Amino acid sequence: MRKEWDTIEVLRHARHDWLNKLQLIKGNLSLNKVDRVKDIIEEIIIEARQETKLTNLNLPQFASSLLTCNWENHFFQLEYEVADCPYIHRMDDVQLAKWTNQLFEVFDASIEKFQENHLSVTIHPHEEGTRFFFDFSGIITDTSSLKRFLEQPVSSSMEVHLTGMTEDELSIEVFTKAPMGER
Amino acid sequence: MRKEWDTIEVLRHARHDWLNKLQLIKGNLSLNKVDRVKDIIEEIIIEARQETKLTNLNLPQFASSLLTCNWENHFFQLEYEVADCPYIHRMDDVQLAKWTNQLFEVFDASIEKFQENHLSVTIHPHEEGTRFFFDFSGIITDTSSLKRFLEQPVSSSMEVHLTGMTEDELSIEVFTKAPMGER
Numbered sequence: 001m002r003k004e005w006d007t008i009e010v011l012r013h014a015r016h017d018w019l020n021k022l023q024l025i026k027g028n029l030s031l032n033k034v035d036r037v038k039d040i041i042e043e044i045i046i047e048a049r050q051e052t053k054l055t056n057l058n059l060p061q062f063a064s065s066l067l068t069c070n071w072e073n074h075f076f077q078l079e080y081e082v083a084d085c086p087y088i089h090r091m092d093d094v095q096l097a098k099w100t101n102q103l104f105e106v107f108d109a110s111i112e113k114f115q116e117n118h119l120s121v122t123i124h125p126h127e128e129g130t131r132f133f134f135d136f137s138g139i140i141t142d143t144s145s146l147k148r149f150l151e152q153p154v155s156s157s158m159e160v161h162l163t164g165m166t167e168d169e170l171s172i173e174v175f176t177k178a179p180m181g182e183r
Numbered sequence: 184m185r186k187e188w189d190t191i192e193v194l195r196h197a198r199h200d201w202l203n204k205l206q207l208i209k210g211n212l213s214l215n216k217v218d219r220v221k222d223i224i225e226e227i228i229i230e231a232r233q234e235t236k237l238t239n240l241n242l243p244q245f246a247s248s249l250l251t252c253n254w255e256n257h258f259f260q261l262e263y264e265v266a267d268c269p270y271i272h273r274m275d276d277v278q279l280a281k282w283t284n285q286l287f288e289v290f291d292a293s294i295e296k297f298q299e300n301h302l303s304v305t306i307h308p309h310e311e312g313t314r315f316f317f318d319f320s321g322i323i324t325d326t327s328s329l330k331r332f333l334e335q336p337v338s339s340s341m342e343v344h345l346t347g348m349t350e351d352e353l354s355i356e357v358f359t360k361a362p363m364g365e366r
Contacts (some may be wrong), residue, residue: 007247008238010193015231018201024222025208033210039313048198055191064190 005068017096024051057123061097063165065104066121075108076111076117076138085125092157095148096176099125103134103172105148132174140167196254236265236266240306241273244280248287249304252345258291259300259321268308272361275340282337286317286355287334295322315357323350 007118021044028036070077111117118139124131140146143165149160150172157177164171204227211219237246249340252261294300299323307314323329326348333345335354347354 003192007251008243010190011234011250012238013198014194014201017233018197019228023228026221029217029221029224032217034215034217037362038209038212041212043204044205045202047339048202051194051198055195059190060191067194068190096359116343127299161279 005064010068013068031084031106032150044169050080050082053147054080054123057082057085057088057125059093059096061093061115062100065097065100069104070102070168073115074122075115076105076119076136077123078119080121081133082126083122087127087178089125089130091130091176092155095155095158096174099160102149106146110140110142110145111136127178129175129177132176133174135172135175136170136172137168140165140170143167146170188247193251194272197253212247213218223299224311233263233265233316236268239262240265240268240271241278242279244276245283247282248283250285255287258294258296258298259302259319261302261304263304264306266305270310271309272308272313274313274359275338276339278328279357282341282343283356285332289329290319293323293325293328294319295324298322310361312358312360315359317353317357319353319355320351323348323353326350329353 011162021040024040025037051067054066057063066078066080105121107117107119115138118136120133120135120137122135124133147165149163150160152160154160157179159175159177161173161175163173164168184353204223207223208220208242211223222247233249237249239248247263249263259343262338285366290302298321301319303320305316307316330345333343335343337343340362342360344356344358345353346356
């Protein structure tokens, strides 16, 4: 059950995140660690660039799901990376976002709560389509639910493959085919 | 005509604003002006506190209007300040936000474009009601439209007074009465 985010709440969370970064700068500055501050600033700028790249994929619902995920009290922390992409083809944003939100729910129900659970999403746009790698590390308690969910066919333009699973790691590859005219 | 803001766009604008602040820090740091950086950080924290106070007034639509105003290509820049307030009474958020958005439109149509136009909003919550001061400074080209709009009665719980007007300044006081049970 995803909540609808309103302007006030989005800004509240964004402000909170940015103020945390600022506190890090402030703390290091008070210790006179100017070089560390410069490094932190560079890291923040790189992170913001990733956010811009994600936003520019033209997948507003999917991007919103990733950008608000860590504000939603899931039992895992999400991080993401978008590879440089000369090709951005049309994708079914609604379908991709819906599947991703379902994946988040299945993870919440299948992992050990309050542990160091991480989900890393890497996005590689290519000419023939876009690959999404979902790599989980943490403690999985219910492998069969996850398997069941991942074996469900999504659509002819979106393929889901479980590429690896142990008790503390799981890798998924999602491929969305570019529409015929755009390949 | 207000646009509906979505998560992606709110984050895009917020990110842009925060990166500007970070650039200011970065610039001063590269000039080794550590004390200036510390002052900038304090200013940013004070500004963020104002944002929090505005958000806590429990007027989500009105707060959204103020928070997104400078992203909307108006012909004025908005700033706001919320006085400390032990009393927060219920107000008609929708009515207040609607009136405020109309005020923004009337200003856009009644001031010299691309000038140094500023609108400052100060909010003083009191036991008997809340006072909003809208102080404009800039170049007014159409005083009569503004007057006409400000003379329109709004509702029995919301009074609007034009308290001062010259060609380059205009002051409005809005008073929203606290509901009987809350005074």
